[in-house]
Amino acid sequence: MITVEEAERIILENTINIPTEKVSIDIALGRVLAEDLCADRDFPPFNRVTMDGIAIQFAQLKAGKTIFEIETTAAAGNPQKTLNSPQNCVEVMTGAMIPLNTDMVIRYEDLLISGKKAQIIADFSEFKEGQNIHLQGSDRRTGEVIVSKGRKISSAEIGVAATIGKHEILVQKKLRAVVISTGEEIVPIKEKPLPHQIRTSNSYALQASLKNWGLETENILLPDNQDIIEQKITEFTETFDVLILSGGVSAGKFDFVPQALENQGVKKLFHKVSQRPGKPFWFGKTRNGTLVFALPGNPVSTFMCLNRFFKKWIDASQGIDNQQLMAELAQDFSFKPELTFFLQVKLSYTQTGKILATPVEGHGSGDLANLVEADAFLELPLGNDLFKKGEVFKAFVYR
């Protein structure tokens, strides 16, 4: 049996390089960027008027001039206008190019316009050269990297891609995962289970997480039949990037999964982790690099292992560097066995900005209803049996 830390290290030694593809910007949200987004022109691309009003030469104002004749109007979308006489002004609108020979903008609110004349009526002692102009290149310069590859694309990155004209974006391909649930007692969710049967909740909880993290998934149910499991493992290791199994990895007479995997050439990298829940977690890899996460069948164990270990693996494979969230235990908690304990907790934020974790224990690893009461697992490390209120631990959040 290995520790949680060793299991994490082995998993992170087996990250993969994800191939890339071009997709339309319309479907790029949530994908992982596989190219840098660079400024194709300066940001902003010209000296941009930021207030509706008039553009003048600051030197005229300094020399005492307060009434200006309006020569012309510069609207957003007009090619650049020119002020011909320095004594005059150009009416300008937000988004227009600042006219040639002008260097400041005065807002309509500070003016009285009558006919062709604009008079400054506000106190202009604080007016400055360059006011109300968003200078060309002041945000970013042509060629500058605005977003580096490896970033998960949010609506902010979509805006940047659009402004640089990237209607197609190079992103990482979606990895294809198959979720395999084993067990004679497991039935499809549309069926009414007999008294000795249960619906396959794991298949759906696992798939939902995987989809959330950007994978494409399929799901299949298999009986506790070693021949069938072996046959399907061979088929799926050739057609999917990653296999997620649930159930059949413990000590039972019908827990065939570890043997079936090894018989079919999936090399065991570890089996059993000193943790609760999730102790019988099995992890391995085929010769061609397909990874297999075989998770213990109990719903909370399956769920925890995916969120604690698979999430680390997918983030690292995608090149996403997520900061480890830490939370403070809200009350004393005791756990005696020599195992790392993943405590289900409800998170809340204090007035001072701390994250508090209140235990919501439930009835063990079969109690999937309790998962909706909590929102994270707090990792209470092995080697200690009393965890004090106020101590801070790693938190793995699933919502």
Ligand SMILES: Nc1nc2c(c(=O)[nH]1)N[C@H]1C(S)=C(S)[C@@H](COP(=O)(O)OP(=O)(O)OC[C@H]3O[C@@H](n4cnc5c(N)ncnc54)[C@H](O)[C@@H]3O)O[C@H]1N2
């Ligand atoms: N003698 C021992 N028995 C067990 C040990 C042990 O160390 N020695 N470990 C226990 C622990 S810890 C866990 S966790 C479970 C893991 O069991 P398996 O991975 O072999 O899973 P199953 O036996 O197939 O099922 C366990 C449990 O989970 C339910 N299950 C399975 N699949 C689904 C699904 N798709 N949806 C919902 N629920 C599912 C299944 O009905 C069982 O109740 O073993 C302990 N035993």
Ligand code: MOO
């Ligand atoms: O991992 Mo088992 O989850 O302790 O029931």
Ligand SMILES: [Mg+2]
């Ligand atoms: Mg079992």
